[in-house]
Amino acid sequence: MTESSISLEILQEVTRIANSTLDLDETLQNIIQVIKNKMHMDACAIYLIDESDGLLHLKASMGLPDDAKRINLKIGQGVTGWVAQQGTSLALSEAMQDPRFVYFPEIEEEKFHSLLSVPILADCPPLGVINVHSVEKRMFQLEEITVLETIAGQVTGCLRNAIQFHQNQMMLKETRILYDISLAVQSTLKLEHGLWVILSAITMGEAGGFNRAMLFTINDKTQCLQGIMGMGPDSQEDAVRIWTELDKKRGSLLDWVIKETQSDLIRNSKFNSFVCGLSYPLNPNDNVLSETVLQKKPFNITHAKEHPLVSQEFIDALGVDTFATVPLIAHEEVLGVILVDNRYDQKRITEENLRFLTRFTVYASWVIENSRLFSKLLDTNRELLSMKEQLVQAERLSALGEMAAEVAHEIKNPLVSIGGFARRLKDKMNTLSKKREDSDELKSAANYSEIISNEVERLERLLKNTLIYSKSGALETEECQINKLIEESLYMFKSGFFEKNINLVTQFEEDLPLLNLDQQKIKQVLINLVYNSLESLSMGGMLKIQTYLEDYAQKQKMVTVRVEDTGGGVPQDIFENIFNPFFTTKHSGTGLGLSICRKIIENHGGSIRVENQIGKGVTVYLHLPLQMGLDYYKN
Numbered sequence: 222m223t224e225s226s227i228s229l230e231i232l233q234e235v236t237r238i239a240n241s242t243l244d245l246d247e248t249l250q251n252i253i254q255v256i257k258n259k260m261h262m263d264a265c266a267i268y269l270i271d272e273s274d275g276l277l278h279l280k281a282s283m284g285l286p287d288d289a290k291r292i293n294l295k296i297g298q299g300v301t302g303w304v305a306q307q308g309t310s311l312a313l314s315e316a317m318q319d320p321r322f323v324y325f326p327e328i329e330e331e332k333f334h335s336l337l338s339v340p341i342l343a344d345c346p347p348l349g350v351i352n353v354h355s356v357e358k359r360m361f362q363l364e365e366i367t368v369l370e371t372i373a374g375q376v377t378g379c380l381r382n383a384i385q386f387h388q389n390q391m392m393l394k395e396t397r398i399l400y401d402i403s404l405a406v407q408s409t410l411k412l413e414h415g416l417w418v419i420l421s422a423i424t425m426g427e428a429g430g431f432n433r434a435m436l437f438t439i440n441d442k443t444q445c446l447q448g449i450m451g452m453g454p455d456s457q458e459d460a461v462r463i464w465t466e467l468d469k470k471r472g473s474l475l476d477w478v479i480k481e482t483q484s485d486l487i488r489n490s491k492f493n494s495f496v497c498g499l500s501y502p503l504n505p506n507d508n509v510l511s512e513t514v515l516q517k518k519p520f521n522i523t524h525a526k527e528h529p530l531v532s533q534e535f536i537d538a539l540g541v542d543t544f545a546t547v548p549l550i551a552h553e554e555v556l557g558v559i560l561v562d563n564r565y566d567q568k569r570i571t572e573e574n575l576r577f578l579t580r581f582t583v584y585a586s587w588v589i590e591n592s593r594l595f596s597k598l599l600d601t602n603r604e605l606l607s608m609k610e611q612l613v614q615a616e617r618l619s620a621l622g623e624m625a626a627e628v629a630h631e632i633k634n635p636l637v638s639i640g641g642f643a644r645r646l647k648d649k650m651n652t653l654s655k656k657r658e659d660s661d662e663l664k665s666a667a668n669y670s671e672i673i674s675n676e677v678e679r680l681e682r683l684l685k686n687t688l689i690y691s692k693s694g695a696l697e698t699e700e701c702q703i704n705k706l707i708e709e710s711l712y713m714f715k716s717g718f719f720e721k722n723i724n725l726v727t728q729f730e731e732d733l734p735l736l737n738l739d740q741q742k743i744k745q746v747l748i749n750l751v752y753n754s755l756e757s758l759s760m761g762g763m764l765k766i767q768t769y770l771e772d773y774a775q776k777q778k779m780v781t782v783r784v785e786d787t788g789g790g791v792p793q794d795i796f797e798n799i800f801n802p803f804f805t806t807k808h809s810g811t812g813l814g815l816s817i818c819r820k821i822i823e824n825h826g827g828s829i830r831v832e833n834q835i836g837k838g839v840t841v842y843l844h845l846p847l848q849m850g851l852d853y854y855k856n
Contacts, residue, residue, distance in 0.1 A: 230259065245386070249281035252376060253351075257283050260365065262353040264333065268294065268301055269341075269349035269380070274572045277305055277349065284354065288327040293569065299323035300338055301350050308347055310339040310370055312361040335359040337366065341373045341380065348380055420452035423561060423581055430574075431561040435496045437510060438549075438557035444503045446510050446558060451496030457565050499538065508535065509546055514555045519547040521575050545570045547582045643673040696739040696824060703736055703743075703780055703845065704729040704768055710747040711766070717755050718764075726765040733770060733780055734847055738825060746818045750784050750841055753815075757788025757839070779827070782843040790835040799831065 234255045249267050257265040264284025268277040277294040279285075297306040303321045304311050313319050316336035324330055333354040341348040351373050423434040433453030437446040503511045509520050509530040525531040525542045536542065544562035548555050559582055563570065711725070718725050754764050767783040791799065799815050822829045827845040834840075 234259070245380075246281070248376075248380070250283075252372070253281050253283050256351070256353060256369070256372065260353060260368070263356045264352075264354035266352045266354075267341075267349060268305070268352070270296070270305065270347065271571065271573075277301060280349075286327065286329055289325075291567070291569070292325055292327055299325075300336060301352060304338045304340050305347055305350050308340050308342055310337070310366055312337045312366055314358055314360050332356055335361065337361045337369060339366070339369045339373050341377055343377055343381065348377060419581060420450060420559075423559070423578065424452050430568075431570075431578075432563045432565045432568075433492065433561065435499075435560040436557065437499070437501075437560070439503065439514065439555070440500075443500075446501045446503055446514065448496040448499035449557075451490075451493040453492050454565060455491040506530070508532065510558050510560070513546040513548050513558045517548050517550060517555055519545060519575055519579060521545045521570055521572070523569075540564055543570060545575055545578065547575070547578050549582050639673075639677055643670060643677055646670040646673075696742065698737040698739050698825075700735040701738050701740055703733060703738070703782065706738070706740060706743055707747060707766060707768070707782065710744050710751060713748065714751055714755060721755070721758060722761050723755070723758055724761070724763040726763060728765070728767040730767075730769045733768060736780060736845055736847065738845070739821075742821045743825075746821050746843070747782075749815070749818050754784065754786035754788060754839070758786055759788075763787045778847050779844040780847065782845070783840065784843075785838060785840040787838040790833050790838055793833075793835070796831075796833045 253265040253267055256262065262284070264282070266282040266285055266289070267280055269280045270276070271278050274293075275296065277296065279290050279292045282289055294302045294305075296302055300311060300313065300316065300319060300321050300323075302323075311321075313322075313336045315334060316322055317324070317330065317334075333356055335355040335358055336352060338350055338352045340350055351369060353369065420434045420436060424431050433451070435448060435452075436450040437448050439445075440447045501508050501510050503514060505511070505515055507530075509522065509528070512530055513520055520530075522528050522531060522544050525536050525539075525544065526533075539560075539562060541562045541564045544560055546558050546560045549557045549559065559578070561570070561578060707727075707729070711727075717723070751764070758764065763786070765783075765785045767781075767785075769781055769783075770778065771781055772778055790796075819829050822843055822845070825845060827843065830842040830844070832840040832842075
């Protein structure tokens, strides 16, 4: 077969391939196979220019090592770069001797003596370059050069169509993934779950395809970027295992990630723990993460060791020399940074990868912002409920104050008179009954007068409690030891503990600081609490009282008095009303006991808290501040 017929056969075969499919990879691979076999070359390669970075990327090859696919050339770099730049073919019988030659160990170019390189010309710039290599020294014939140039011209149209088709397919795939991700993150208000979905999508092959992803958020208090989440293998072996498992999955890989990602396993991974331990200051020109936030733009770091914003310590921590960072922005506010790398497969992070990652971060920003807004909504709702309770309480106090003033005006004066005469009558009757012991009528009258006197005293106590609740009066405080006040209060119940066989347990912390307290009012609180516990306890029950120093709510040092009983607790419907004035389930009493206790403690600048365990008992906590400011004095 003549050279002309071989050339014609090659062109016909290439033309058939060019018109048979729009799949770029398949088209390129079939073309180089025909060129290599028909022209009897030892190796063939096609380089295409990537518009995103302007570099020549090896897209298809035969006869070259697998590592050759990692080669990326600048326009003008080496023989291939020179051909792309000049748009001129170059035939070299001794390629390594040419001054334009640049050695790449990945290609193992020392095996090849001769090289023929022709540009794939379009309007401007060229699409790429076709190279053929020969192990033996070879003087390329004009007809061979012409055939390869003709092939390059022939495939220009199909390559442009295939490239456009490939870009459209990638865009469609990207749109579908982003749509699925948006549905996934909108379906949950849980911050952690939404972020796991985002990072999973970033590291899965179908979407971002990065080996690892790290999420940093801004800590407003410390002004640092704090690592909060990391997704990726813990080692090279772990990476191989994960990728092997993913290859076996059927159906939509994204659906699998959203539905089957086990957040507990990820949360407990070494890599996630490593990321959560990272923290970097948010200072200008300090590190690449802070600059990503301050400049609100992504960084694609290709040579970390040479970059002024990357320290050796940072490189050692990540274990990579190439990575990318993208800011998380919502409403023009930067919320954090996502850092990605390809530590295990060493793939280059392209500008296309970076643009895709930037689109992903939009959804991550939504997740964080929605979670923040939801959290604020919950806090606002709690504040509103608290304000509502305070308003209701204020209305009750106002109504109670008016009622107490009216009751005091209407009852106090006649009650004093009745009480005085009742006590005088009781004394006189008692005197007469002692002189005339045989008089049953006098004894009955004495009993009646005693009943009148007792009931008047009860009415006086009711009036006093009502006045205390509506207007507590200024506190008469002095330095005192809370343990001593508790012991004095317990002494009054000594006989009651004995009669009911109550096991009294006291655990008082020694050397507690002195407190500024109104001793009589605090005693009133303690007596009320012990009395309530004693009423609820059956024979042989337990009452435990403790005192200790603590940081209450992480804000202020408090002395805490803990009163615990085993009285079985309070039914929930009753427990919800224990602090409401005049609410009581007892046959006697005003229902003001705990209301007065809370008012007294709050007037001291403290707080009272009650825990109810149905079937077990009630525990009351009194939190008293070490120092009481003037704001706590209420008239």
